[in-house]
Amino acid sequence: MKTVDIFKKKTVFSLEIFPPRADMGEKVIYDTLDKLSDISPDFISVTYGRNSGENGCRTVRIAADVKEKYGIESIAHLPCISFSKEQITGILDSLKDNGIENVLALRGDISDDTVPTGDFRHADELISFIRENYDFNIIAACYPETHPESQSAAHDIRFLKNKVDCGADHLITQLFLDNSHFYSFREKIAIAGIDVPIEAGIMPVTNKRQIERMVKLCGVDLPPKFVHILEKYGDNETALRDAGIAYAVNQITDLIAQGVDGIHLYTMNNPYVAHRIYEAVQNLI
Ligand code: FAD
Numbered sequence: 001m002k003t004v005d006i007f008k009k010k011t012v013f014s015l016e017i018f019p020p021r022a023d024m025g026e027k028v029i030y031d032t033l034d035k036l037s038d039i040s041p042d043f044i045s046v047t048y049g050r051n052s053g054e055n056g057c058r059t060v061r062i063a064a065d066v067k068e069k070y071g072i073e074s075i076a077h078l079p080c081i082s083f084s085k086e087q088i089t090g091i092l093d094s095l096k097d098n099g100i101e102n103v104l105a106l107r108g109d110i111s112d113d114t115v116p117t118g119d120f121r122h123a124d125e126l127i128s129f130i131r132e133n134y135d136f137n138i139i140a141a142c143y144p145e146t147h148p149e150s151q152s153a154a155h156d157i158r159f160l161k162n163k164v165d166c167g168a169d170h171l172i173t174q175l176f177l178d179n180s181h182f183y184s185f186r187e188k189i190a191i192a193g194i195d196v197p198i199e200a201g202i203m204p205v206t207n208k209r210q211i212e213r214m215v216k217l218c219g220v221d222l223p224p225k226f227v228h229i230l231e232k233y234g235d236n237e238t239a240l241r242d243a244g245i246a247y248a249v250n251q252i253t254d255l256i257a258q259g260v261d262g263i264h265l266y267t268m269n270n271p272y273v274a275h276r277i278y279e280a281v282q283n284l285i
Contacts, residue, residue, distance in 0.1 A: 001073050002102060002169070003042070003043055003102050003137055003139065003169075003170055004169040004170045004196070004197065006042045006043070007197040007261050007262060010042075010285065011256055011261070011262060011263070011284075012042045012043075012197070012261065012262030012263070013263050013265070014041050014042050014043045014044065014045065014262060014263070015036055015044045015045070015265050015274060016046075016047065016201075016265065016266050016267060017029065017032065017044060017046055017062070017267055017269055018046070018047040018269060019047070019051040019053070019058040019059055019062055020269065021051050022051060022053070026058070029269070030065075033065075033070055035271035035272075035275070036267065037070045037072060038275070041265075042073065042262070043072060043073035043074060043102070044073075044075075045076075045102075045104060045139075045172075045264070046059050046062045046066065046074060046075070046076055048077040048078055048079055055087065055090055055091055055094070056076070056091050059076055059077065060076060060094050060095055060098055060100070063098070064098035064099060064100060068099065073101075073102070075102040075103065075104050075139055076095050076100050076102070076103055077103075077104040077106060078091060078092075078105055078106060078126070079108025080105070080119075080123070081110060081116050081120060082108065082114055083117060085119045088119070088126065089133075092130065092133070096134065096136075101136060102136065102137045102138075102139060103130060103137075103138055104139040104140070104141070104172065105123050105126045105127045105130060105138050105139070106140075106141055107120070107121075107126070123140055123141070124159070124162050124163050124166045127140060127166040127167045128166045128167065131167030137169050137170070138167050139168065139172060140160075140164070140172075141172060141173075141174065142171045142172070142173050142174070142185075142198065143156060144173050144174065144176045144182045144184075144185035145176060145181050145185075145218075145219060145220060147174075148218065153188070157189055157194075160192075161193060161194055164196055168196065169196055170197045170198075170199070171194075171196060171197070171199065172198075172199045172201055173185075173201045174218055174220070175201045175202065175203035175214065175218065175220060175266060176220060177205075177220060177221065177222060177223055177226050177247075178223040179254050179255060179258075181221065182200055183258065186198065198260075198261055198262075199260075199262035199263065200260050200263055201266060202248050202251055202255075202264070202265055203248075203265075203266040204245055204247070204265070204277060206240060206245070206270065206273055207237065207240065207241075208234045208240065211230065229243045229244075229247060241273065245273055245276045245277055245280075249280040249281060252277070252284075253281065256281070257284075263285075265278075
């Protein structure tokens with residue numbers, strides 16, 4: 001099923017997982033999926049990163065298994081910056097052959113060791129390529145607090161509109177910790193004429209190092225009430241985990257009350273945390 005169709009029926013609740021490190025073996029992700037599948041999310045998305053294997057074979061396989069073995073719709077993430085058209089065609093063919101219908105089309109982060117091929121400079125070029133050559137439902141990323149490389153929020157929204165015009169059917173946001181950023185972004189993109197479903201990306205913060213890394217990487221604002229939590233519970237793993245879950249539940253409750261199209265939970269492959277959050281919000285969805 002194309003994810004865009006699920007929004008027509010309900011408030012979507014979806015999960016994100018990532019392929020585990022190669023040295024951990026694949027069993028670990030299937031143990032995680034065994035536990036996450038109890039939640040019956042509307043779909044599970046599988047990221048594409050350094051543990052995705054050659055030409056994304058692990059991302060493709062896990063996304064195919066989510067659908068085939070667990071009976072849950074899946075999305076495969078696909079960052080394009082380091083790939084040639086030929087390689088992207090190979091990966092898209094393999095997604096299609098594995099019955100995957102949904103692709104999150106991304107540029108990918110640019111780090112010191114990224115070697116851009118020049119075939120796809122931005123996500124919009126990948127989106128157009130997919131739209132012209134395949135029948136996938138296309139998802140794109142968006143940034144309530146503006147993408148860190150962007151010149152301004154207005155520029156970022158203009159490029160987002162372009163991604164939608166090129167064929168993105170549904171958007172998922174970067175994580176945010178202050179819902180007011182999401183509400184103001186939602187208003188601005190509506191004014192810009194973007195009318196596809198937009199899912200709010202929620203990351204339950206359960207350890208201090210993780211949030212410090214995320215804030216640095218994504219340029220996410222830390223609201224004072226969140227800073228107080230870090231200060232008070234930062235050195236107590238269990239207390240921080242519980243406070244992080246409570247914080248995420250609060251965010252989600254407010255978002256659903258204010259009519260969000262969907263919640264995309266960055267599970268960090270932690271089924272315990274995902275379950276606790278789901279149990280707290282399942283009657284709201
Ligand atoms: P783009 O849409 O290309 O935007 C990147 C920057 O360029 C922005 O500043 C934008 O304003 C600007 N821009 C866009 N189009 C143009 C244009 N035509 N001309 C000039 N400037 C332009 N990364 C991974 O490697 N693997 C993953 O699995 C993954 N999953 C993600 C899932 C979500 C929900 C999100 C939000 C991010 C994910 N990322 C992932 C990270 C993502 O790759 C980075 O945030 C990356 O820096 C930008 O990707 P993008 O697709 O948004 O890029």
